[in-house]
Amino acid sequence: MTPSPHRWISDAAITRLRRLEDWPDFTGTRYEIDEVIGRGGMGIVFRGRDRALDREVAIKVTSLATADDAARLRAEARTLARLEHPGIVAVHDVGQLADGRVFAVMRLVRGARLDACAPALTLADRLRLFDRMCEAVAFAHARGVVHGDLTPANIMVGAHGDLLVVDWGLARRSNSEFVNSQLHNFTTPKQLPTTNEIASESRVAELGVAELGRGTEGYRAPEPGGGPRADVYALGAILRDLLPSPRTRAMRPLDSVVRRATAADPGRRYPGAAELAEDVRHFVDGAAVAAHRESVAEQAVRLARAYRTPIGLVLAYLAMRSLLLYWQ
Amino acid sequence: MFPQTRTSVVGDLGSADPAARAAAYDALARSYWQPVYAYIRLRRRRTPEEAQDLTQDFFTRVLEREYLSGYDPSRARFRTFVRTCLDGFLANADQSAARLKRGGGFLIDRVDFARFDADFAAHARCDEPDPERWLQREWVRALFAGAVDQLRTVCDERGHARAFLLFARYDLDADGNGPRDTYAALAVEMGLPVTTVTNELAWARRVFRTVVLDRLRGVCTSDAEFRAEARDLLGIDPP
Numbered sequence: 404m405t406p407s408p409h410r411w412i413s414d415a416a417i418t419r420l421r422r423l424e425d426w427p428d429f430t431g432t433r434y435e436i437d438e439v440i441g442r443g444g445m446g447i448v449f450r451g452r453d454r455a456l457d458r459e460v461a462i463k464v465t466s467l468a469t470a471d472d473a474a475r476l477r478a479e480a481r482t483l484a485r486l487e488h489p490g491i492v493a494v495h496d497v498g499q500l501a502d503g504r505v506f507a508v509m510r511l512v513r514g515a516r517l518d519a520c521a522p523a524l525t526l527a528d529r530l531r532l533f534d535r536m537c538e539a540v541a542f543a544h545a546r547g548v549v550h551g552d553l554t555p556a557n558i559m560v561g562a563h564g565d566l567l568v569v570d571w572g573l574a575r576r577s578n579s580e581f582v583n584s585q586l587h588n589f590t591t592p593k594q595l596p597t598t599n600e601i602a603s604e605s606r607v608a609e610l611g612v613a614e615l616g617r618g619t620e621g622y623r624a625p626e627p628g629g630g631p632r633a634d635v636y637a638l639g640a641i642l643r644d645l646l647p648s649p650r651t652r653a654m655r656p657l658d659s660v661v662r663r664a665t666a667a668d669p670g671r672r673y674p675g676a677a678e679l680a681e682d683v684r685h686f687v688d689g690a691a692v693a694a695h696r697e698s699v700a701e702q703a704v705r706l707a708r709a710y711r712t713p714i715g716l717v718l719a720y721l722a723m724r725s726l727l728l729y730w731q
Numbered sequence: 732m733f734p735q736t737r738t739s740v741v742g743d744l745g746s747a748d749p750a751a752r753a754a755a756y757d758a759l760a761r762s763y764w765q766p767v768y769a770y771i772r773l774r775r776r777r778t779p780e781e782a783q784d785l786t787q788d789f790f791t792r793v794l795e796r797e798y799l800s801g802y803d804p805s806r807a808r809f810r811t812f813v814r815t816c817l818d819g820f821l822a823n824a825d826q827s828a829a830r831l832k833r834g835g836g837f838l839i840d841r842v843d844f845a846r847f848d849a850d851f852a853a854h855a856r857c858d859e860p861d862p863e864r865w866l867q868r869e870w871v872r873a874l875f876a877g878a879v880d881q882l883r884t885v886c887d888e889r890g891h892a893r894a895f896l897l898f899a900r901y902d903l904d905a906d907g908n909g910p911r912d913t914y915a916a917l918a919v920e921m922g923l924p925v926t927t928v929t930n931e932l933a934w935a936r937r938v939f940r941t942v943v944l945d946r947l948r949g950v951c952t953s954d955a956e957f958r959a960e961a962r963d964l965l966g967i968d969p970p
Contacts, residue, residue, distance in 0.1 A: 417868075417871060422965075428929060
């Protein structure tokens with residue numbers, strides 16, 4: 404009999420043994436996995452390697468080999484494949500393991516979560532990141548895709564200040580919208596999606612409808628369902644997290660932006676991420692913020708700050724003229 | 732391919748058949764003696780000799796149905812019930828130093844006690860303030876230790892000794908300090924292709940998981956409880 408090298412099982416080994424199910428077998432694929440880098444409701448994300456291209460990748464694998472989980476991950480991969488944007492994590496491949504679980508291979512995001520790195524950033528840098536975040540979300544909205552679970556944990560910031568919106572597991576398009584777009588996009592009979600493909604995606608859309616509005620506590624819009632304005636709500640909550648506390652008087656317009664973005668009534672929010680970002684840019688540029696009704700004093704201070712250079716030049720000119728007149 | 736599924740030990744505790752009942756108590760003691768002993772040693776600060784006597788006495792009481800016959804699955808998990816019984820037993824034992832006269836049934840080997848105590852003294856910690864959680868952790872440790880032993884036996888019987896060695900190296904050597912070996916490093920060290928390491932590990936893990944689920948099913952009173960325990964323990968929905 405093989406001698407037993409182990410009698411006492413360490414706590415670390417117990418933790419590992421409890422998660423053996425997570426460790427999928429990639430034999431027969433071009434990928435190998437190295438370590439777990441994230442977990443979600445649907446599956447586990449590993450740091451891995453694409454041997455064919457000799458590059459590191461992130462591989463998301465469903466926890467269970469169920470049809471629903473497989474459909475969800477395939478839908479997420481297809482959604483991401485449509486969203487080619489520098490602020491949205493790129494998907495490279497999707498496949499199925501021998502045990503039936505589905506995996507999606509994505510760009511490995513190197514960096515830190517927004518909530519982890521934000522405290523070390525200046526307000527200007529945080530607002531710059533927020534602008535990029537809004538731009539990526541607005542891009543997805545323009546293509547009919549709603550993220551559905553925007554939180555600081557789903558925003559990754561790279562070493563060079565680049566930003567990526569990740570975890571599009573709850574992102575959905577509406578059922579009819581998807582089927583119509585598919586039928587519209589394919590022109591020849593040969594390219595038409597099969598009934599099964601449509602049925603599969605329709606099933607995903609049904610799952611998505613049920614899941615929309617789940618999101619994460621604190622970032623989830625109060626209304627049921629979902630849509631671009633639910634993402635706006637989440638972005639507003641993220642902006643609130645990014646603002647320092649306590650606020651100075653000068654930051655009141657940003658508080659107004661947060662209030663408008665997170666209004667309980669979706670109709671009172673910004674219609675989209677682009678409009679929200681635009682209002683924040685107004686603040687950065689010293690322009691009037693649409694969400695904020697400013698007092699005369701606030702307006703005077705803002706204008707003084709925004710035009711301090713020309714005002715300074717005029718004041719200097721007037722001072723020089725006064726001195727000259729005085730000497731003459 | 733895999734060991735046969737056993738019937739529920741806990742379910743047989745109330746069997747009318749004395750042989751089935753005795754077998755159930757025997758299996759129960761084998762499953763629980765290590766966490767019970769560790770509980771008495773570490774949390775009740777008893778000497779090895781006292782803890783061994785108390786552990787043996789506890790299971791003798793169990794065999795005599797003085798404690799576990801009152802178990803109601805709808806009120807608590809079986810582990811919680813065992814701990815409650817154990818606390819009651821120890822309180823009584825504190826008041827009366829008298830030991831029970833040993834009868835038949837499950838007897839824990841002194842060699843097993845000594846072996847376990849050596850590991851226990853070297854590794855066990857009392858870092859969990861909640862006794863319920865502490866006992867749960869030790870119960871999982873005992874469950875996994877038994878499953879590892881059974882996996883080793885299965886591997887030997889089926890000519891997969893190398894699979895067990897890989898499993899032991901990769902999955903049991905985890906000490907939580909620093910990065911572990913990669914499959915590739917293990918393959919180089921053992922002179923194997925990486926694909927062989929992957930396949931053998933996958934096989935050993937499947938068997939280990941099956942063994943754990945089999946043992947778990949044996950100490951659950953219902954399918955619902957078994958599934959809940961499997962999700963809690965391994966994060967999976969068992970087939």
